[in-house]
Amino acid sequence: MSKKIVAALLLSSALVLSACNTVEGAGKDVQSAGKAVENAAD
Secondary structure, three states: OOOHHHHHHHHHHHHHHHHHHHHHHHHHHHHHHHHHHHHHHO
């Protein structure tokens, strides 16, 4: 039983960490697009 709990915790922590990286990458993409629009407006 405890092996299942440990496996579930490891899997959920891996998913959370990968989600953080995805959100960070998406934020950088949005920031990059915003800068491109800003430069085009100048």
